[in-house]
Amino acid sequence: DAGVTQSPTHLIKTRGQQVTLRCSPKSGHDTVSWYQQALGQGPQFIFQYYEEEERQRGNFPDRFSGHQFPNYSSELNVNALLLGDSALYLCASSLFGAGGSGATQYFGPGTRLTVL
Amino acid sequence: RKEVEQDPGPFNVPEGATVAFNCTYSNSASQSFFWYRQDCRKEPKLLMSVYSSGNEDGRFTAQLNRASQYISLLIRDSKLSDSATYLCVVNPPLRQLTFGSGTQLTVLP
Numbered sequence: 159d160a161g162v163t164q165s166p167t168h169l170i171k172t173r174g175q176q177v178t179l180r181c182s183p184k185s186g187h188d189t190v191s192w193y194q195q196a197l198g199q200g201p202q203f204i205f206q207y208y209e210e211e212e213r214q215r216g217n218f219p220d221r222f223s224g225h226q227f228p229n230y231s232s233e234l235n236v237n238a239l240l241l242g243d244s245a246l247y248l249c250a251s252s253l254f255g256a257g258g259s260g261a262t263q264y265f266g267p268g269t270r271l272t273v274l
Numbered sequence: 275r276k277e278v279e280q281d282p283g284p285f286n287v288p289e290g291a292t293v294a295f296n297c298t299y300s301n302s303a304s305q306s307f308f309w310y311r312q313d314c315r316k317e318p319k320l321l322m323s324v325y326s327s328g329n330e331d332g333r334f335t336a337q338l339n340r341a342s343q344y345i346s347l348l349i350r351d352s353k354l355s356d357s358a359t360y361l362c363v364v365n366p367p368l369r370q371l372t373f374g375s376g377t378q379l380t381v382l383p
Contacts, residue, residue, distance in 0.1 A: 191370060200278070200361050200373030201318065214370055248317055263371065265317035 162266035183251030190232040193248040280374035297345040297362030306365035
């Protein structure tokens with residue numbers, strides 16, 4: 159049973175560039191949430207996708223956008239990168255409606271983004 | 275005020291010790307509470323949910339005090355493998371998981 163997978167593992171970009179991160183949910187899951195985790199901090203919710211639509215969004219600017227595909231995989235796009243965007247980006251998958259957004263979320267290993 | 279606050283530590287304890295972590299949350303309407311564990315440079319993993327009546331899973335005990343908006347995690351008989359960052363997580367109504375900044379634990383031989 160494949161867990162949540164993310165690619166790439168690491169990424170280095172320069173300010174102003176754009177980046178796309180990818181996530182495949184755990185088998186059987188249909189909902190993907192994205193989180194940003196800065197060094198020494200807990201993960202911060204960016205947004206959640208279900209049925210190819212953004213369902214909830216955290217306090218992140220429009221530079222952060224996403225997409226979900228019919229096979230439930232998802233992409234996170236960040237435009238006009240800033241130094242402060244350097245972080246671990248985590249994808250979590252869950253089954254929509256299965257007890258809400260709590261214990262059923264399974265995290266992927268993350269993509270570590272460095273912006274120079 | 276942060277929505278979820280934790281003592282960042284670090285907590286350095288000898289093997290076999292008992293250690294307790296505390297967490298407070300600001301949204302009194304929150305309904306779901308969890309402790310996640312995160313190893314260095316790895317993803318968070320669910321350790322246990324926290325129920326109003328308190329719950330235990332082996333050496334781990336979690337407690338919730340809704341009146342004080344306070345959550346705790348007790349680890350008994352600490353093992354070297356318990357070394358990690360422990361994240362307090364709250365699920366406010368109609369919102370996604372809200373994480374604390376984590377408490378770092380190192381269990382020493």
